[in-house]
Structure formats: structure tokens, C-alpha cells
Amino acid sequence: MRLMNAPFLILAVVTLVGACAATMLRGLVHCAxxxxxxxxxxxxxxxxxxxxxxxLAQLLVYVGAIAVLIVFVILLTRxxxxxxxxxxxxxxxxxxxxxxxxxxxxWAVIHSSSILSSGQPAPQTTIRQLGAALMEGxxxxxxxxGLMLTAALIGxxxxxxKENGQ
Amino acid sequence: xxxxxxxxxxxxxxxxxxxxxxxxxxxxxTIVPILLVFPVxxxxxxxxxxKGLGRIQNRYGPNxxxxxxxxxPMADGLKSLTKEDIVPAAADRTVHxxxxxxxxxxxxxxxxxxxxxxxxxxxxxxxxxxxxxxxGAISELSVFMAGWSSRNKYSLLGAMxxxxxxxxxxxxxxxxxxxVIMAAGSLSTVEIVEKQAGFTGIFPHWYVLTPxxxxxxxxxxxxxxxxxxRSPFDLPEGESEIIAGYYIEYSGFKFALFFLGEYLGxxxxxxxxxxxxxxxxxxxxxxxxxxxxxxxxxxxxxxxxIGFIWVRGTLPRLRMDQLMNFAWKFxxxxxxxxxxxxxxxxxxxxxVTRWLASTVFLALAYLLLARGVETRNxxxxxxxxxxx
Numbered sequence: 001m002r003l004m005n006a007p008f009l010i011l012a013v014v015t016l017v018g019a020c021a022a023t024m025l026r027g028l029v030h031c032a033x034x035x036x037x038x039x040x041x042x043x044x045x046x047x048x049x050x051x052x053x054x055x056l057a058q059l060l061v062y063v064g065a066i067a068v069l070i071v072f073v074i075l076l077t078r079x080x081x082x083x084x085x086x087x088x089x090x091x092x093x094x095x096x097x098x099x100x101x102x103x104x105x106x107w108a109v110i111h112s113s114s115i116l117s118s119g120q121p122a123p124q125t126t127i128r129q130l131g132a133a134l135m136e137g138x139x140x141x142x143x144x145x146g147l148m149l150t151a152a153l154i155g156x157x158x159x160x161x162k163e164n165g166q
Numbered sequence: 167x168x169x170x171x172x173x174x175x176x177x178x179x180x181x182x183x184x185x186x187x188x189x190x191x192x193x194x195x196t197i198v199p200i201l202l203v204f205p206v207x208x209x210x211x212x213x214x215x216x217k218g219l220g221r222i223q224n225r226y227g228p229n230x231x232x233x234x235x236x237x238x239p240m241a242d243g244l245k246s247l248t249k250e251d252i253v254p255a256a257a258d259r260t261v262h263x264x265x266x267x268x269x270x271x272x273x274x275x276x277x278x279x280x281x282x283x284x285x286x287x288x289x290x291x292x293x294x295x296x297x298x299x300x301x302g303a304i305s306e307l308s309v310f311m312a313g314w315s316s317r318n319k320y321s322l323l324g325a326m327x328x329x330x331x332x333x334x335x336x337x338x339x340x341x342x343x344x345x346v347i348m349a350a351g352s353l354s355t356v357e358i359v360e361k362q363a364g365f366t367g368i369f370p371h372w373y374v375l376t377p378x379x380x381x382x383x384x385x386x387x388x389x390x391x392x393x394x395x396r397s398p399f400d401l402p403e404g405e406s407e408i409i410a411g412y413y414i415e416y417s418g419f420k421f422a423l424f425f426l427g428e429y430l431g432x433x434x435x436x437x438x439x440x441x442x443x444x445x446x447x448x449x450x451x452x453x454x455x456x457x458x459x460x461x462x463x464x465x466x467x468x469x470x471x472i473g474f475i476w477v478r479g480t481l482p483r484l485r486m487d488q489l490m491n492f493a494w495k496f497x498x499x500x501x502x503x504x505x506x507x508x509x510x511x512x513x514x515x516x517x518v519t520r521w522l523a524s525t526v527f528l529a530l531a532y533l534l535l536a537r538g539v540e541t542r543n544x545x546x547x548x549x550x551x552x553x554x
Contacts, residue, residue: 029314033261036307043300052293056300064303068329071310075326127292127353 007048015041028074036067053127169458172199173285196288200277207467208429209239215475222479242422249418254317257415261315266416266423268308273430275301279355280437283447283460287356294355295343298438299336302393305431306332309402312424313412324411327486328402331392334493335399339389341501342382345508346373346442355438359446368452372445377524378507381532383443385501387473390435392493394428396474398481401489436470437463496539503531 018037025031039062046055134142176195183191213228213236220227228235253262279294281287291297306329313325347353350361350373364371373379392399403411413424440446444466447459484492507524514520 027258030258030261033307033311040304052291053296056293056296059300060296060303064300064306065333068306068310068333071307071314072326072329075314075322128351 008045011041011044011048015045029071032067032070032074035070036063039063039067051125053130169284169460171458172283172460200288201274204274204277204430204433205426207433207464208426209243211429211433211471212239212242214471215478218472218475219479222476246419246422251418251420252415254415256317258315258317261311262415265308265312265315266420266427268311269305269427270423270430272301272305272308273427273434276434276438280434280441281356281359281446282437282463283458286447286460290354290356293353295347295353295358295438295442298355298434299340299343302336302431302435305427309412312416316412316415318415320408320410321412321414324402324404324408324414327408328395328412331395331399331402331489331493334490335389335392335497338385338493338497338501339393341498341505342386342389343438343442345378345382345501345504348505348508349373349379349512355441355446359441359448362445363448365452370445370448370450370452372443372448374443374445376511377521377528378504378511379443381500381528382504382508383439385497385504386439386443387470389497390432390439391474391477392489394432394435396428396432397478398483399489400483401486404483432471432474433467436467436474439470440466491539496535499535500531503528503535 015038018034018039018041021034022031022038025034040059043055043058043063046058049055176192179195180188180192216238217227217235228238231237231241253259276298278288279291279297281290309328309332310325313321313323313328316322346358350358352358352361362370362372369375374383395402401407403413408414413421416424440463447463449455449457449459449462507528510527511520511524514523
């Protein structure tokens with residue numbers, strides 16, 4: 001396999017160890033930090049595949065924002081020292097959800113490989129093309145997402161303000 | 167010749183290595199100088215900073231070790247190496263140990279995309295500026311790791327302050343960079359430097375010499391000061407209120423690593439400011455182009471460092487509410503105005519009208535925003551109830 005080189009293997013191991021640690025560690029903050037490792041590993045995998053923008057956006061959004069947000073939420077709500085639920089608390093629901101997600105992903109992966117294995121090399125996309133696509137072809141979805149995020153932001157501020165007034 | 171001396175040196179050394187290990191040697195020859203030069207610059211900066219602050223505060227500063235105290239960093243380094251490494255009994259040992267390492271690793275990574283001279287860049291990434299900010303986002307997590315793992319109220323408070331501050335000021339930092347990215351039409355740091363090459367008369371085509379670039383540069387440097395937790399934005403480590411913030415519980419060499427990481431972050435973000443606004447390694451005047459490019463980069467870097475030291479010795483620390491008000495009520499709208507102004511600059515015809523329109527627009531925005539910040543906090547002579 002072309003993809004099975006040393007960087008890929010290292011990154012895959014790091015990502016998998018991080019993901020496993022995120023589900024198995026006892027401390028909630030530890031889980032969040034392990035999740036950040038898994039996110040960073042996925043970002044590095046994207047970079048390794050040559051998808052620079054995707055990889056860096058993954059780092060910027062997931063490690064820089066989502067992981068910090070998770071950590072803040074844990075600290076501000078439950079207290080960092082509370083322990084997470086044991087993985088065996090609801091085994092049946094967990095197994096069903098995990099199997100369903102794995103089945104969907106496996107189906108998608110198998111079908112995408114049948115499309116791509118037609119022999120042509122992967123297209124080289126520059127950041128300029130991505131920007132042009134976002135600003136020309138997909139400008140309406142982009143604006144809609146922007147509007148939704150703004151609405152969410154205003155909603156968060158209003159929720160916080162109400163709590164302040166009481 | 168002298169301009170390319172380090173590049174030629176690398177290829178000359180590379181010629182002597184066997185072909186099988188040439189890629190590895192090439193990587194080493196690129197990375198090791200960066201790992202050497204910037205810590206040495208850090209050592210020199212600590213002397214410069216202590217001397218400069220001493221001068222501002224009307225005292226001598228270090229003057230015992232070596233000539234003019236120039237060997238002080240060596241003494242400091244030896245001291246921190248031989249000091250006992252104390253880990254609090256309640257601390258989370260693994261995270262406590264990892265935090266300074268993560269911070270340092272993350273502090274070194276941005277240098278990969280900084281062009282320090284003609285052909286002197288580690289990797290010319292298509293998305294260089296994005297890489298810089300993506301790596302910078304990880305440092306927030308390492309600060310949090312340090313503050314949380316110490317199991318100390320003060321360090322946790324410091325970490326919360328640091329993360330809140332870094333997230334708030336990342337927004338104007340990114341927006342002021344976006345103005346430059348729009349003007350240059352590229353995210354690659356090398357290409358942004360190339361776009362600023364050339365002169366009109368004696369004036370270089372640096373973005374800082376346009377109205378929007380000037381305002382953007384000032385916003386960028388203010389946000390950079392906050393992002394690197396330097397005075398007057400040093401609330402996360404405010405010695406008089408929370409002792410030393412997130413690195414209270416670090417002693418010996420781990421503390422030195424934090425110190426090093428902080429200064430490396432400052433150099434890196436100054437380097438990005440130079441790349442985006444000050445023409446990178448380009449000479450400031452047309453008849454000075456014979457001076458090697460790397461000398462210009464490091465001169466500009468030293469200039470910005472002196473600016474940081476000056477600001478640190480001059481301005482008092484902000485309060486938390488002032489910090490947040492300033493970020494969200496002044497910096498963010500001003501950065502948005504800069505983005506709009508940069509876009510208008512691109513489409514207005516060249517000439518005096520463009521300059522006038524842009525300057526008037528920015529000045530109006532500044533006046534309005536400054537009024538908004540000012541009227542909310544009435545500045546009056548402080549009256550003391552008990553002290554006088």
C-alpha cells in the first residue's frame with residue numbers, strides 16, 4: 001500500500017491511542033486532553049495526505065477551539081475532579097451506536113475507494129482554488145452558515161445575560 | 167555571496183555527506199541552526215530586557231557577571247539547571263511534566279514558515295500563515311495543562327485568564343492579518359514578502375506604509391503583545407495578584423523552559439509581523455539593498471523586541487474588564503474596519519484620493535470607536551478614602 005509509510009503508521013498509532021485514552025481514562029480533563037491528541041493526530045494525517053487547508057483548519061478549530069471549549073465546560077460545570085462514567089455503564093447502547101457508526105463509515109470508505117481507484121492521480125487543489133470555490137460556487141451555503149453562527153452567538157450572549165440579571 | 171552565505175554553507179556541507187543520508191542531513195542542517203539561534207537570541211534578550219527595564223526604572227540592572235553583565239544568562243541557566251525540580255504532592259504528575267514540553271515544541275514550530283532571509287525558509291507552505299495560527303492555537307492548551315495540573319488555585323486562575331485573553335485577542339490578530347492576506351492574495355509567507363518587494367522613490371512597498379497597513383500593524387502588535395502575555399497584558403501571571411499565574415508550581419529548569427517558550431513565542435509573532443507588514447527580509451531603502459537580507463530580518467526583529475521592552479517598562483497592567491472591553495469593543499471593530507479599508511484600497515484608483523479616502527475612513531472609525539470605549543469608563547481623578 002502506498003499510504004502505509006512510516007509517518008502514516010506513527011500518526012495512526014498516535015490518533016488511535018489518543019482516541020482510546022479519551023474513552024478509557026477516568027479523569028474528565030484527562031479525557032479531554034487525550035481527545036485533543038486524537039484531533040491533532042487526525043489533523044496531521046490530513047497534512048500527511050497533502051490536504052493542507054483541511055489539516056490546518058482541523059488543528060485550528062478542533063485543537064484550538066473545541067478542545068479548549070470542552071476543557072472550559074468541564075471546569076466551569078462539574079468540577080475537574082469528578083470522574084467520568086465507567087465505560088461499562090450502558091454497554092448495549094454503546095455497542096449499538098459504535099457498530100452503527102462503524103458500519104456507515106465502512107460503507108462510505110469502501111464505496112469511495114471504488115470511485116477513486118480508476119487510476120488517475122488525485123487532483124492537486126491549491127488554497128486559491130478552495131477560496132474561489134467558497135466565494136463563487138458555494139457562497140450561499142457559506143453565508144447561511146455565517147448567519148447561523150451569528151444567531152448562535154447572539155443566543156449564547158442572551159442566555160448568559162439572563163443569568164446575570166437574576 | 168554574503169546574502170546567501172548560510173544557504174551556500176548548507177549545500178556545501180550537504181555535498182560532503184553520503185547520498186544515502188542526504189535527506190536526513192539536509193533536515194538537520196535546516197533545523198539545528200533555528201534551534202540554536204533563537205535560544206541564543208532569547209539569552210541576549212533577557213540581558214537587554216533587564217538592562218533596559220533597569221534604565222527605565224533608574225537603576226543599573228545586571229552588571230556583575232561578565233562585562234556589563236553580558237554573561238548573566240549563562241549564570242541564570244546554570245542556576246536553573248542545578249535547582250531542585252519540585253513537583254507538588256497533589257499535582258497531576260504526567261500533565262505537569264508534559265505542559266512545558268508541549269509549550270516549547272509548539273513555540274518552535276512556527277519558525278518553520280518564517281522567511282528569515284532570501285531563500286532562508288524551512289518550508290514554503292502554501293498555507294503558511296494558517297499554519298502559524300493553527301500551531302499558536304495549541305499553545306493555549308499547553309498553558310491550560312500547566313495551570314490545571316498544578317492543583318493550585320492561583321495557577322488555575324492564571325490559566326483561565328491566559329486562555330480567555332489568548333482567545334479574545336486571536337480574533338483581531340487574525341483579522342488584521344487577513345487584510346494583508348487579501349492585499350497579497352496569498353497565504354504563503356514567502357509570497358507575501360515577495361509582494362512587498364520594490365520601491366517607489368525611496369519608499370519601499372511595505373504594507374505598513376499604507377493607511378490600512380499602518381493601522382493593521384498597530385492592531386497586530388497590540389494583539390501580539392496580548393497573545394504572548396507580555397506587559398501591559400500580563401494579567402495571567404500578574405505577580406501582585408496571582409503570584410505568577412499558571413507556572414507558580416514550576417521550579418528549576420521547567421520554569422526556564424516556560425520562560426524560553428514565552429520569549430520564543432514573542433520572537434515568532436514579531437517575525438510574522440515583520441513578514442506581513444514590514445516587508446520581511448527586504449531592505450528599507452533602495453541604496454541599502456547590498457546589506458544581506460538576514461541582517462535586515464534580525465534588525466527588524468531586534469527593533470520590535472526593543473519596542474516590547476519599552477512598552478513593558480512604560481505601561482501599567484490592565485484590569486480584566488478593561489482587557490476584555492478593549493478587545494471586543496475596540497480591537498475587533500477596528501480590525502473589521504481595516505479589512506474593509508484594505509478591500510477598498512485594492513479597488514480605488516491609485517493616487518492621492520485613495521490615500522485621503524482611506525485615511526479619513528480609518529480616522530473616523532478610530533474616533534468613533536475610541537469615544538465608545540471612553541464614555542463607558544469615566545476617567546476621573548482617583549479619590550482615596552483612607553490613604554491620604
